[in-house]
Amino acid sequence: MTVRILQNPWRLLLAINAVVIVGVFVHKVQLPPYVPYIHLLVDYHFGFIKRALIGAVVALFTAKVPVWLVFALGGATWLATSALYARLFQNTFGFTARTLPLFVFTAGSPFFLKNFMHTLGHFDIYGCALAIILLLMPAGSLLFVATAALFSIILVLIHHIHLLMYVPTIVTIVVIRHYLAHGCNRTNIAFGAIALVAVSALFLAAQFLGTMPIPEADFVGYLKTRMADPSRTDLLQFAYIWYQPLAKEISDTWGRLPHNILGVPVFALLIWLHTPLWRFFASLIGALASDLHKRLVIAALIGISLAYLVMFAMVFDYSRWISNWAVCMFLILHAVKMLPAARETELIPAEDRKTNISGLVITLIPRVGIVRPF
Template identity: 70%
Template sequence: MNLRLWQNPWRLMLAVNAAVFIGVFLHKIALPPYVPYIHLLVDYHFGFTKRALIGAAVSLFAAKVPVWLVFALAGTAWIITLGLFLQLFRRTFGFHERHLPLLVFMAGSPFFLKNFMHTLGHFDIYGCLLAICLLLIPARSIAYVLLAAVFSIVLVLIHHIHVLMYVPTIAAIVVLRHYLPQGLTWQNVIAGLAACAGSASLFIATQFFGAVDAPPQAFVDHLQSRMADPSRTDLLSFAYIWYQPLSKEIADTWARLPHNILGVPVFALLIWLHTPLWRYFAGLIRALAGEMHRRIVIAALAIVSAGYLVMFAIVFDYSRWVSNWAVCMFLVLHAVKMLPASRETSPIPTDDTKTTIFGAIVSLIPRVGIVRPF
């Protein structure tokens, strides 16, 4: 390792994170992909079905689905997300020495890319990926609003919980990048309202009319017919979730609450370790040129966070929800940085001892998890 890397702890932390990525990947591919694999098998064979878009797309190219395809598709999505995020960071901040702590607290956060590596095959990363795309492309025309609507529809078809997970963040990005700079016109107001109505209607249809309309055994038989190795019936153990009503999901979540709530102090600790990042974010908001912009940003953050609170009451994958909430905060931070500012915000200090310790701890934590911490 060269001398420059040792002399700059933030560069060393980035190297540590790269090693952690590899370690998490090697651990992940050794685990059976129960939920991710079955999502590649479910399609629209029995009519309109929730959580079936990815499986339907796979069925266009593969009659039989091997298990390795879970890691191939999810790994490709992860690599694309990493590349686009680095491009976004370069465009928004640049890879200057003074911004390396910010890069460490984002790209090296256990909430972000490392946890997406641990949850390979789950649908969370697609919301992040499409939101990053909206942060990278021009936002001057009404086509931007319509594209965001298409992205939202795709995400709801992938999994309807995206209506709480990433669709609010996409809406926040559209407001901050298009509506605030361009102002309100009849065209973009109508387009925005139509996008909200379309996404909401699709969510209602998916949630309440997207259950499989076939006997459970017929459904399982169809899934088994699409498996490259039909003997792996253990990978079909989660087929029941396509029949489970919302009331059952809520009941299961509240039944597990006394045990899962024990992880909240750990989540709070992980969020606290990102304090330098949150302070920088608050500084960006305070530095915005207009008071109205500040209020709209705060309202957007509150709405995005409210969606995650609702998810906490409905589905018990708490580690994933906390992680994705943090990712949404990172994405909105980029959108805020693109707004006009009255003054420059001081970057996260590179030579502060406490900040350096926090960055080192964040870099060493490999992931947050799926349900409970770690």
């Protein structure tokens, strides 16, 4: 029995991942939710401002926001995203003994669901969830393109940095699933172009016109009226982000760069541990029936990576950015699998010793973090 588990440990690794996720959740609920909580308080009471959509939706249902709502809302979103990804994996690859290594390297990656649990309440996961929905829904009509545009608008209203974080991945999914799979014509190209312009214009409005129009002291005073416990003033210490200009964010990021850049070797090691997955992804691209599809997929991966490079230069939450970059790669992998292939791609081997070791290591890593590794 022991020898069999060591040779094919993937079911055991899934069970270990589940235990690790529970541990991360128990640890997370004991930490003060500084940034996630204040996002539930901010709404459109003073007009159009950035980062206010989630708070505005919460305001429709409750006038007073308890702290526990961060974990309830974040936990429900995490569960929904996990279920959506399980459904996506089932649709794309199916759940068999042969596909379990691939599932462990994606769903069990410290970049993915485990790190979303660590960042519970942050806005990153919404981009992932909406991108998965686009991978699951029919893509043959302009309704698909319109839905993608709507999702992108929602994400920019949640936080404008989604224009770099998940909108490029959504655009790639639309190109692969609609334009490459169903063809291009004047109507759908024009519709897509208008959608891109609209989302970009909204981003510029949020970035440069979405600053809070009242003094910070008055803003904080209003937030206290939304709190279930106004004495928790420690949870309002990040109110300044609704006043901070882009130049200040970039300045802070570059000021922290010498220290934060020390985490890059750790990120590189984490990426290297996923080598069996990257090899499979490369083989999947190489197996595509069309050379044009291959070139466009590679260009999209470069474009998504460049968007994250811009984020690295602007905002210093490096562990979150590298984790979401990896998640975007996982999602594009599923989109690529939906394209016509000239041959079948061999899955990640289930009984290879080096692959098993890599799978065990990434399973035991509980998360990547928010700013610095771990």
